[in-house]
Amino acid sequence: MKEVEMKKINEPSREIPITNETSVLVVGGGAAGLSAAIAARRMGCDVTLIEKYGFLGGTLTSVTLGSFCGIFTVTEDSIKPVVKGFQEEIIERLKMYNGVSEAKRWLKTASVPYDTTSFKRVADELVEEAGVQILYHTLAVSVIKEHNQVKGVIIENKNGRSAIMADVIIDASGDGDIISMAGGEYSVGDNGITQFPSSMFRMVNVNTEKLSSLSREEVTEYFQKAVNDGYPLPRVAGGIHLNPIDHVVHLNVTKVSNEGEVPINPLDTSQLTYAEMEGRKQVFLYERVLQKYVPGFEKARVIDIGPSIGIREARLIKGDYTLTSDDVLSCRKFEDAIACGAWPVEMHDSGNKTRWVWIEPGNFYTIPYQSLIPARLENVLMAGRNISATHEAQASVRVSAICMAMGQAAGIAAYLALSQENQVRHISVEKLQKLLLDNNAFLP
Ligand SMILES: Cc1cc2nc3c(=O)[nH]c(=O)nc-3n(C[C@H](O)[C@H](O)[C@H](O)COP(=O)(O)OP(=O)(O)OC[C@H]3O[C@@H](n4cnc5c(N)ncnc54)[C@H](O)[C@@H]3O)c2cc1C
Incomplete structure (x- = not known):
């Protein structure tokens, strides 16, 4: 070229x-x-x-x-x-x-x-x-x-x-x-080779009682089922943390890379721009999956996404x-x-x-x-x-x-x-x- x-x-x-x-x-x-x-x-x-x-x-x-x-x-x-x-x-x-x-x-x-x-x-x-x-x-x-x-x-x-x-x-x-x-x-x-970044977000209206009865492994199984059904989730094991605010949870589940799992260059602004947009797309993909597959999330929705993608x-x-x-x-x-x-x-x-x-x-x-x-x-x-x-x-x-x-x-x-x-x-x-x-x- x-x-x-x-x-x-x-x-x-x-x-x-x-x-x-x-x-x-x-x-x-x-x-x-x-x-x-x-x-x-x-x-x-x-x-x-x-x-x-x-x-x-x-x-x-x-x-x-x-x-x-x-x-x-x-x-x-x-x-x-x-x-x-x-x-x-x-x-x-x-x-x-x-x-x-x-x-x-x-x-x-x-x-x-x-x-x-x-x-x-x-x-x-x-x-x-x-x-x-x-x-x-x-x-x-x-x-x-x-x-x-x-x-x-x-x-x-x-x-x-x-x-x-x-x-x-x-x-x-x-x-x-x-x-x-x-x-x-x-x-x-x-x-x-840097660690992959993630967009982090919180969801509100979560039935935290139902969620608390699930193990981390069970949540992974629900995510895996969604993947088997065709939802392209980049991660099936992630952290869902109860927030100090009632019925709010914080989710660490997204993962952004370039095609072929090539790491994002965190010092390149076009790559960061792509990562921000891709990260937000993933957030709403997870919202759909959580509502459909994971007990406790039926009525939940995204209330905020971190202003910046997370660079590890x-x-x-x-x-x-x-x-x-x-x-x-x-x-x-x-x-x-x-x-x-x-x-x-x-x-x-x-x-x-x-x-x-x-x-x-x-x-x-x-x-x-x-x-x-x-x-x-x-x-x-x-x-x-x-x-x-x-x-x-x-x-x-x-x-x-x-x-x-x-x-x-x-x-x-x-x-x-x-x-x-x-x-x-x-x-x-x-x-x-x-x-x-x-x-x-x-x-x-
Ligand atoms: C997706 C993700 C999930 C994580 N999960 C957890 C978790 O659950 N718990 C946990 O404890 N840790 C977690 N971490 C790790 C941890 O949060 C961070 O590594 C840590 O907080 C970094 O702190 P820091 O002060 O070194 O850097 P940063 O938090 O990156 O702070 C650097 C600051 O410098 C400012 N800055 C940068 N450049 C300039 C400049 N040129 N001029 C002026 N200001 C500038 C930035 O705006 C920022 O405020 C996570 C990290 C990521 C990315």
Whole structure:
């Protein structure tokens, strides 16, 4: 095929205002960024948080999830937290608004259902109370770099283009946007193979009593029957979570790929556009199937779809240490542990079921501080689903509770780095661990 040369144009250079100078700049207000911003601010830092949407929570609210995963290590007779700190605080605050339910067991794990709208309210309250300076509807588009330091971030919003200068920057964009713009090394999933995205949705008017009497296997059988009858469902095993709001359930059942189960490229806008539209088509296909085949859904209908399709994995940044599936599955305890996790490797790839690889019941692994430090950059930290991890390890650490725990650690580490000429590598990890414990985090 003849290659068409892309036409190009020169963008003229221009002077832009510096609209803010801050000690700590957090890019992205998802589970990790929200937690990082509040942690750094509570240590007394001057903190600015920028977020491209008009609310906080990231995947938790812009995709919407059924429940907070990754809080517990579970055995047949116990459910014990391995993530506390900021996650516990969020749950306590959500309880004030009936925005959360008790932990529920499912498969070999347990998670905590929450209501997305209540989460937005609680997140606003917490940043306001902490005194974090927040800019919504603001996209980080470029960096100002000198040697190995990122001196600032160029932003765009309705006011135009401007710069925020910062001493320490935390990349909590989920996609590693800042570090990639700063020339940091990364891979996109496993050599371009990323986990498949899903559109998430909630249904109302569900007879939750009837639904609760069904096992996960029975729901899978109903979906399989629909497939046998000609409904092209991409997944027959998925999560249906009771919401804290009566007769509402949250569904994690769709799965989007290109033809031939080729993964979506999460960094390509045309692919994302296709994924959004295909995801919504799938939502309404599942609505029809649920109404027709699954007891309890006879009168149910879709009440909302997450404003954005859910991207499980994009850039995995190369850090001083890359967490591996061996570390996760062998429950490795690092000396420089700053967060813990017990979530299985949960892989959404080809085929109509999710692949689960479980860790030892009752045990947990740790995440080392080095996985939060991007290679070669001096004053940048990362937290959340873009940390330095292999494709398989990321399939465990990416869940929201673990992202919050990493965020809390990155926020406190940023505070420590400010007294070390912003060199994130030179902080005392022992001090970081002590401060995390003082702030109710769980560490071994
Ligand atoms: C379909 C799906 C289902 C899932 N199910 C569950 C579940 O049930 N339970 C669970 O615990 N976890 C679940 N997860 C995983 C988990 O929700 C996410 O991995 C986790 O919340 C990621 O948090 P984060 O803060 O690292 O990133 P994100 O949530 O992606 O947050 C990044 C934030 O940065 C903002 N941003 C990005 N780029 C820029 C930029 N350039 N400038 C400004 N802002 C920017 C984004 O708008 C976003 O708010 C699921 C994930 C997906 C995709």
